[in-house]
Amino acid sequence: xxxxxxxxxxxxxxxxxxxxxxxxxxxxxxxxxxxxxxxxxxxxxxxxxxxxxxxxxxxxxxxxxxxxxxxxxxxxxxxxxxxxxxxxxxxxxxxxxxxxxxxxxxxxxxxxxx
Amino acid sequence: xxxxxxxxxxxxxxxxxxxxxxxxxxxxxxxxxxxxxxxxxxxxxxxxxxxxxxxxxxxxxxxxxxxxxxxxxxxxxxxxxxxxxxxxxxxxxxxxxxxxxxxxxxxxxxxxx
Numbered sequence: 001x002x003x004x005x006x007x008x009x010x011x012x013x014x015x016x017x018x019x020x021x022x023x024x025x026x027x028x029x030x031x032x033x034x035x036x037x038x039x040x041x042x043x044x045x046x047x048x049x050x051x052x053x054x055x056x057x058x059x060x061x062x063x064x065x066x067x068x069x070x071x072x073x074x075x076x077x078x079x080x081x082x083x084x085x086x087x088x089x090x091x092x093x094x095x096x097x098x099x100x101x102x103x104x105x106x107x108x109x110x111x112x113x114x
Numbered sequence: 115x116x117x118x119x120x121x122x123x124x125x126x127x128x129x130x131x132x133x134x135x136x137x138x139x140x141x142x143x144x145x146x147x148x149x150x151x152x153x154x155x156x157x158x159x160x161x162x163x164x165x166x167x168x169x170x171x172x173x174x175x176x177x178x179x180x181x182x183x184x185x186x187x188x189x190x191x192x193x194x195x196x197x198x199x200x201x202x203x204x205x206x207x208x209x210x211x212x213x214x215x216x217x218x219x220x221x222x223x224x225x226x227x
């Protein structure tokens with residue numbers, strides 16, 4: 001089954017404790033992206049990757065890191081989480097240029113930072 | 115910067131009736147894609163419908179159709195014969211000049227039984 005998986009689905013942590021949210025897709029997609037969703041703000045892009053070893057900042061990159069060492073994986077790293085990073089996080093992927101740019105989403109990760 | 119505006123934070127409709135969700139956007143591109151995504155209480159983001167700007171014909175997927183007005187930069191979603199399972203947040207999104215999706219803030223759709 002074609003899918004994007006994220007782990008963990010729920011995470012409660014404390015300020016300053018480094019964490020990683022994993023994302024993996026099995027569709028051989030070139031493009032992957034991370035979003036955060038907050039009430040009334042829709043989805044805001046954190047980082048995206050056009051291909052392996054190619055990453056770029058989205059609209060709200062502060063406090064986050066990413067890496068793309070393999071095509072299928074795109075982990076999101078919070079080196080020192082803060083309460084304002086409490087949010088719902090989505091990973092998404094899509095095929096490369098020349099397509100419809102439809103994005104496929106993971107199930108979401110609910111992160112709470114206390 | 116490109117923007118997407120959904121002016122209705124919340125809409126409600128009686129089951130079996132028709133409802134239209136509005137979306138307007140700002141872009142300088144001549145060819146682009148537009149999407150409506152649905153987010154039910156499960157939080158999963160699900161593609162509802164896709165429109166290619168160069169196509170004059172409005173996209174349709176079963177009970178879901180769009181009214182795409184390119185000159186007015188308007189992309190509304192019509193849901194016919196509303197069902198309880200249609201209750202969700204609906205997001206409009208447009209592909210920008212960097213091939214990224216720009217999202218509206220969403221419209222919460224309530225279905226009254």
